[in-house]
Amino acid sequence: MITLHVGFDDTDSPRMGCTTYVAALLVERLHGLGVSFIDYPSLVRLNPNVPWKTRGNGALCLRIRCDEDLLQEIEEIVLDTIEENADLSFAGTDPGVVFLVANKVPQEIRTFAKQTIQGIVKMREAMSLVKAFGAEAVGFKTGRGIIGGLAAIGETLEGDHTYELITYRTGENRGTSRRLDASSVATMNEKTAPLTFNNLDPETKRVLITPRGPDPILYGIRGETPAVVWRAHKMVRSLEPVERWVVFRTNHGTDAHLQAVNTIDEIRPYNPTVVRGTVTKEPYIVPRRHVVFSIKDETGQVDCAAYEPTGTLRKAAKALIVGDVVEACGGVRPASSNHPVTVNLEKLRILKLAPKLAFHNPQCPKCGGRMESMGRNKGFRCGKCGFRSSELKKQVTEENREVEEGLYVTSPRSQRHLAKPLCRYGREKSGNPSTIIGNWHFP
């Protein structure tokens, strides 16, 4: 018996397909060969800020135990399934597959996975690891999907992870609008949240479990355990047939892409960051209603932007003043002709609010009227009784702040796959599942 890891990526395009669907087909086909799965299929979201990403930038890995005699047949099934289902005629679709036989995934490949989730890696780094560990890599066209395939093998999800049960539509329904009973989604949410998350947008009540677009996904339910996403799936009433479904183990909702830097000068474009600084420029609103402010530390300064659909996060950003200390989290956009390097905020932690001071002219000690300034350092004169004083000073009062210290997160409707929603704080987990539940895939 051998342990085989099959990682693959980049089979889809904006016009069709979904790499998770290829995984779902493979689960059924490999199951038919009699192999045993040692983990749920992993769905690993890679750095959402790489400039050439396909839609969701998700890579897949299947981990199985099988007879060594089956290896060649398995490889043929995998390659055939990818070839049949990938949008190979689309210019940006470059599928890649990696096969690795290993009882334990080497540390170097795990490190590579982390770099692929948090930063930018190169094809030759992937190929040198493939060679070093005797893996086999097959690329279609440029084969760029080999990078994601290897990363999916290397992300063993022993740290924080979540689950997603994804259902797929039958062929004739793909491309049409998805038909679900929305009230059943609301009931499911009531009964299973917060162990499931991002089912509905709380502000707009929009159903978030259905994607938009021509891909074969009907809906995906995210949650903390395989059992809860399966239970939630049973509560959703679909008005169209479900062709198949699979429970994936994922890094969704874990913030795996964010990497803290020590100082502002360590920020690198395309590397999602967590950085602290003091607000140095009052927030202002740019066209399309984005809020922009700047933070600084002893090494430099960077712009931070909160986008219009980010709800409470944008409101909090708008209420900041110079002197507030914050932690900004999000993707890093490189400088362009119309803006400097900018952190696109996914989260904002307000660490310390500065006092908001208001200065008023003093009251007249004789008649109680409001005094007027006679010019800088020239004292005050009462407009009512004419009393003058060069001793009196401006009065300072502290105004209420319209925002509190704490964590602000984008609204669920604008959260990226990797962003940890508020309801997951305190639910982080680690380790691999000890058993695989019976109902983890159909058919």
Ligand SMILES: [Zn+2]
């Ligand atoms: Zn007076």
